[in-house]
Amino acid sequence: MSEALLSIRDFCVDYITGTGPVRAVDRVTLDVAPGEILGIVGESGCGKSTLAQAVLRILPPPAVISGGSVRFEGRDLLALTESELRTLRWERISMVFQSAMDSLNPVITVGEQITDTLQAHRSMSGHDARARAGELLDMVGIPRDRLGAYAHQLSGGMRQRVGIAIALALAPSLVILDEPTTALDVIVEREILQRIRALQREQGFAVLFITHDLGRMLQVSDRVAVFYAARAVEVGPAAGIARDPRHPYTQGLLRAFPSARGTGEEPTSIPGAPPSLMDPPPGCRFHPRCPLAVDRCRTEEPALRRLAEGRFAACHLAE
Amino acid sequence: MSRDGSRASGIVLWWDAVRRDRKATAGAGIVLFFVLVALIGPLLVGDPNALVGIPLQPPSAAHWFGTTGQGQDVLAQVLVGTRTSLAIGFGVGLTVVLVGALVGVTAGYLGGKMDGLLSLLFNVFLVIPGLPLAIVIAAYLPSGPLTLGLVLVVTGWAWNARVLRAQTLSQRKRDFVAAAVVAGESRFRIVTREILPTMTSLLVAQVIGSTVYAIGAQVGLEFLGLGDVSAVTWGTNLYWAQNDSALLTGAWWTFLPTGLCVALVGFGLTLLNFGFDEITNPRLQLERAWRAHLFRRGRKPARSTPVVAAPGSGLPAPAVDHE
Numbered sequence: 001m002s003e004a005l006l007s008i009r010d011f012c013v014d015y016i017t018g019t020g021p022v023r024a025v026d027r028v029t030l031d032v033a034p035g036e037i038l039g040i041v042g043e044s045g046c047g048k049s050t051l052a053q054a055v056l057r058i059l060p061p062p063a064v065i066s067g068g069s070v071r072f073e074g075r076d077l078l079a080l081t082e083s084e085l086r087t088l089r090w091e092r093i094s095m096v097f098q099s100a101m102d103s104l105n106p107v108i109t110v111g112e113q114i115t116d117t118l119q120a121h122r123s124m125s126g127h128d129a130r131a132r133a134g135e136l137l138d139m140v141g142i143p144r145d146r147l148g149a150y151a152h153q154l155s156g157g158m159r160q161r162v163g164i165a166i167a168l169a170l171a172p173s174l175v176i177l178d179e180p181t182t183a184l185d186v187i188v189e190r191e192i193l194q195r196i197r198a199l200q201r202e203q204g205f206a207v208l209f210i211t212h213d214l215g216r217m218l219q220v221s222d223r224v225a226v227f228y229a230a231r232a233v234e235v236g237p238a239a240g241i242a243r244d245p246r247h248p249y250t251q252g253l254l255r256a257f258p259s260a261r262g263t264g265e266e267p268t269s270i271p272g273a274p275p276s277l278m279d280p281p282p283g284c285r286f287h288p289r290c291p292l293a294v295d296r297c298r299t300e301e302p303a304l305r306r307l308a309e310g311r312f313a314a315c316h317l318a319e
Numbered sequence: 320m321s322r323d324g325s326r327a328s329g330i331v332l333w334w335d336a337v338r339r340d341r342k343a344t345a346g347a348g349i350v351l352f353f354v355l356v357a358l359i360g361p362l363l364v365g366d367p368n369a370l371v372g373i374p375l376q377p378p379s380a381a382h383w384f385g386t387t388g389q390g391q392d393v394l395a396q397v398l399v400g401t402r403t404s405l406a407i408g409f410g411v412g413l414t415v416v417l418v419g420a421l422v423g424v425t426a427g428y429l430g431g432k433m434d435g436l437l438s439l440l441f442n443v444f445l446v447i448p449g450l451p452l453a454i455v456i457a458a459y460l461p462s463g464p465l466t467l468g469l470v471l472v473v474t475g476w477a478w479n480a481r482v483l484r485a486q487t488l489s490q491r492k493r494d495f496v497a498a499a500v501v502a503g504e505s506r507f508r509i510v511t512r513e514i515l516p517t518m519t520s521l522l523v524a525q526v527i528g529s530t531v532y533a534i535g536a537q538v539g540l541e542f543l544g545l546g547d548v549s550a551v552t553w554g555t556n557l558y559w560a561q562n563d564s565a566l567l568t569g570a571w572w573t574f575l576p577t578g579l580c581v582a583l584v585g586f587g588l589t590l591l592n593f594g595f596d597e598i599t600n601p602r603l604q605l606e607r608a609w610r611a612h613l614f615r616r617g618r619k620p621a622r623s624t625p626v627v628a629a630p631g632s633g634l635p636a637p638a639v640d641h642e
Contacts (some may be wrong), residue, residue, distance in 0.1 A: 015625075057623035062609030065626040078626045085623050208578040 003074070004031040005206050006055070006174055011068035013047070013054045016061075022278050024050040026230040027068065029304060032174065037200060037207040039217040039238065041253070042227030043274050048210045049098075051227075052176045056089055073173065091121055094167040096160070098179040103163055104151040110162050111147030117169050135163040140195060153175075157188035164196065168203070177198075181216070191248045193220050215257045218242045223310070226250045227273050230286040232304060237310040246313040248290045283315070292317055335477035340604075343594025344440040349587025353580070360398030367395040367551045373568050375563075386570035388563025392407050396556050397576045404553040405584070407464050407537050411471045412530030416522060418472065419479025420515070426480070427487025438484070453540055467540060471533050479525050486521060490514050520599035527592045530583050538581055553577045620632045 025047040032038045040048045053059045055070055055077065070077040072093065080088065092205070097103040105113055112278055113131035114136060124132070134144045140161040151159055156253035167175050173268060181189035195222060200207055211217050217224055218238045226234040226241070226249065234247040245251045252270040272289040275281050287297040296316050304314040338344060368432040372382060374390040384393035426437035455472045472543070490496065491514070499509050515522075540546060541554020548555050560574040597603045610620060618625055 014627075016612040017605060021612070054624060057626075059624040061606045063619065063624050064609070065624055082621060082623060114475045226383065293523075 003034075004071075005034040005073065006030075006032040006208070007069075007071040008051075008055070009069045009071075011051070011054070011070060012066045012067045013050050013059070013063060015063050017278075018263040021064075021066070023066075024063070024230055025054065028227075028230075030232060030235065031226055032206050034173065035200075035204045035206055036222045036245060037220060038112065039221030039224045040227060041210045041211055041214050041217045041224060043212060045274060045277070047230040048227050049178050052095070052178050052210050055176065056093060056095060057085060058089075058095075065316060086122075090117065090167075090172065091170045093174045093176065094170070094172045095178065096163045096167045096180050099137060099183050099210075104159055106151050109148050109150055109305045110154065111149075113162075114147075114166055114169060117166050120156070121170055126297075131280070132169070133165075136169055137162075139168065139199065139234055140165045141268065151316050156184050157192065160184060160188075160192060161195070164192070164199075166230040167288050168199065170206075171203065172205060176210070178210045182211070196220070214253045225252070229280060230277055231285065231314065231315045232312075233286065234312065235304070242313060246307060246311070246318040247286075247315045248292050248317075249286050252289075252291075284314075287308075291314075293318070324637065325442075327345060339430070340594045340597050342590050343598060345373060346587045346590030346592070346594055349583060351372070353401060353405060353584050353587070361402055364392065364398050367391060367399045369395075375568060375573075377570075378572050384576050385570070385596070386568070387559060387573050389559070393556075393572055393576060393591065394638065395555075396551055397580060400553045400556050401578065401580065403464055404537065404581075405415040405629075407468050407471075407552075408530050408534035410570050411468050411537070412526050412528075412532035412641035413473070413587075414468075414472050415475045415529045415533070416479055416525045417478040420483050420522065422476070423480035423483030424487045426509055427484040428491060428506070428514065434484075437480075441477040441480040441484075444474070445474045445481065449474040454543075454545060457540065457545040462545070462551060464552070466539055470540070471536050475529060477531060477617060479529065482521070482525070483518065486518055487514060490517055497631070511572070514528075520595065523595055524592055527588050531588045534581065534584060546581075553581055 002230075008028060010022060011025055011028045014021040014023050027191055028047070028051060030038070040051065042048050047270070050059065050063070054063070054065055054300075057065070057077065065078060072088075073254040075088075077085075077088070089224075095174045104110065111130065111133050114133035115126065117127045118124055118132055119126075130147070133147060137144055137147065140159055142158055142165070146154065146158070151162075160183075165182070180196075193216065196207070199205075209217065209221055218241070221238045223236065224234075224238045224241050225232050226247065228249050234241065234245065236246075241250060242254070245254055249270070252268075255268050255310045256270065258267045265267065270289055275285055275288070279299075282301075283299045284290070284293070284302050287293040290297065294317070299318070302314045302316050304312045305318070306312050307318060320623055368388040368391060371392050372386045372390055374388050375387055376386040377408070378381060378385045382394065384554075386395060387393055387396065387556040417601075422437050422441060426434045426441075443493050452474050456470045457466060458474065460469070487510075496509060497512060498511050504513070536548070538557065541552055542557045542561065546552065546554055546558075546560055556577045557574055560570070560577075563570075563573070565573045597607070613625055613627070615621060616627055618627065
C-alpha cells in the first residue's frame with residue numbers, strides 16, 4: 001500500500017461562538033493518494049469547505065482546530081510553525097477558491113498576480129517570472145496577451161482559469177478546488193473540469209475537489225467522500241458509489257439528480273433539511289430524514305465502517 | 320422593508336448591547352458621570368470667581384481642591400468649567416460631523432463638477448495648518464466660547480468630509496443604490512434613507528472622535544489664552560494656573576484636577592468608541608468569544624487557524640477501520 005499523500009484522521013474543527021463551540025467538522029477520517037482526485041460532496045453547511053480550508057489552516061476566526069491529525073507527505077500539518085506553513089502553502093498544497101471574482105486582486109493585472117506568487121516563493125528575475133506566467137496561461141488555455149489585463153476585464157470562466165494557473169504555478173503535489181465552478185454556467189464548467197482533469201493527468205498532482213454537485217463530482221473524481229452534517233458518511237471509488245451507494249443519504253442524492261439518458265424516473269428530493277450543527281440529532285444525524293431508519297439509528301451514532309476494500313459507510317444498515 | 324417597524328426596538332437593542340459590552344459600559348459610565356457633573360455640579364458650589372480664601376492653599380476640609388493663585392475655590396472652578404467645556408465639546412463634535420457629512424456625502428454622491436468644487440474646498444481646509452488658522456480667526460473675532468466653537472468647527476470639519484466622501488463613493492456603486500434609482504427614489508431620499516444609514520457606525524465613531532478632538536483643542540487654545548480668559552472653563556483654569564506659575568510654586572492642585580478631568584473624559588469617550596466598534600461589528604464580538612477560548616487554553620491568536628488540542632490526540636474515536 002503506497003503512502004497516502006494527505007492523511008486526515010479524526011479531524012475536528014469548531015467555530016467558537018458566543019453561545020459555545022459549534023462543531024463544523026466532526027471526526028473526519030480521509031486519505032488522498034498521490035495523483036488521485038478525491039471529491040468531497042455534500043449540502044451547504046456540511047463542513048466540506050471548512051475541511052478544505054482547515055487543512056491549509058487558513059480558516060478565519062472564530063474557527064479552531066480541536067482534534068485529530070493531518071499528515072501531508074509525512075509531515076504533521078497541525079504542528080508546523082507559521083513560517084513552515086508559509087513555505088508549504090502554494091509550494092506543496094495550493095487552492096482554487098469558489099468565487100474567482102474575490103480571489104483575484106482587482107487593482108493589479110493578472111500577469112502581476114502570477115509573477116507576485118512566483119517571486120514570493122522563488123528567487124526569479126522579473127523576466128523569468130513573466131515567461132513562466134505566460135506558460136501558465138498557455139496551460140489553462142488563455143491567450144498570453146491577457147497577461148496585462150485586470151480581473152474585471154476577464155469573463156468569469158477566464159478568471160477561474162487564472163485562479164487555476166496561479167494554483168499550479170509552483171507545481172504543488174496537492175491542489176484543493178473549493179467549488180471551482182459553482183459560479184459558472186454549465187458549458188464553461190465542463191471546459192474547466194476537462195482542463196483540470198487533463199492537467200492532472202499530465203502533471204500528476206492530487207486533487208481535493210469540493211462541490212455540492214454530485215453528478216459533476218462522479219464524472220471527474222477517482223474517489224468520492226460524501227459529507228453530511230459535519231461527518232463523512234460514505235467514502236469509496238466514484239464508479240462504485242454511483243453504481244451501488246450504500247448510505248441512504250448518498251442514495252437520496254443520486255435519486256435527486258435526473259439522468260440525462262432518460263430512464264423515465266422522476267427525481268425525488270430528500271425531505272427535510274440538514275440539522276443545526278449547534279444541536280444535532282442523537283444517534284445517526286441523518287435519521288430524521290432517512291427512509292430506512294430503525295430504532296438503533298435514533299440512539300447509536302454509526303461509525304464509518306469498512307464494507308470492502310476502499311469502501312466505507314457510516315450506516316447501521318449498510319453491513 | 321420593515322425599517323420603521325423595528326426602529327423603536329432598535330434603540331432598546333442598542334442600549335442592551337451597550338450594557339453587555341464592557342468597554343462601552345465603562346466609557347458610557349464615565350461620560351455620563353461628567354455630564355451629570357456638568358448639569359448638577361455648578362448648582363452645588365458657589366461662584367467660582369469669588370475670592371474665598373488665602374491664595375494657593377493645598378486641598379483641605381474647607382476647600383476640597385484647595386485655592387488658586389487668586390484665592391478662588393478650585394473645586395468650584397472645575398465643576399463650573401465642566402459645563403462649558405463639555406457643551407462646547409459635544410456641540411463642536413456634532414456640528415463638525417454634520418457639516419462634514421453634508422459636504423462629503425453630497426460631493427461623493429453627486430460627482431462631477433460639484434464633487435470637484437467641494438473636494439477642492441475641503442482639501443484647502445485640510446492643508447491650512449489648524450493652529451495658526453485658529454489663532455488668526457480668534458484674534459479677529461470677539462473672544463468667547465462661541466468663537467472658540469466656530470474656530471474649532473472651521474478647522475475640524477474637513478477631515479470628516481473627506482472620509483465620508485470616500486465612503487459614499489464606495490457605497491454608491493453598490494447594487495442597492497442602483498435598485499433605488501430604478502425604483503424612482505429621489506436623490507435626496509437615496510442619500511438620506513439608503514446611503515447614510517449604512518454609515519451609522521462610522522458617523523457615531525466620528526462624532527465621538529470629533530468630541531475628543533474638540534475638547535482637547537478647546538482646552539489647548541484656551542490654555543494659550545485664545546479663549547475668553549474671564550470665562551470659567553477647563554482650559555482657562557489651566558491658563559490661570561500657568562499664569563500664576565503653578566509649576567514653579569508647586570501648587571499642583573490648581574491644575575491636576577482639571578487635567579484629570581480632561582484626560583478622563585477623553586478616555587471615556589475613546590472607550591465608548593471602541594465599545595461601539597464591537598457592538599456595530601458583530602464579527603468583532605464573535606472574535607471575542609474566540610479569543611477568550613484561546614486565552615483560556617494559553618494560546619495567542621496567530622495568522623493561521625489555531626490548533627487547540629494537542630496534535631494527534633483527537634477525541635475518543637468511534638471504531639473506524641483505517642485503510
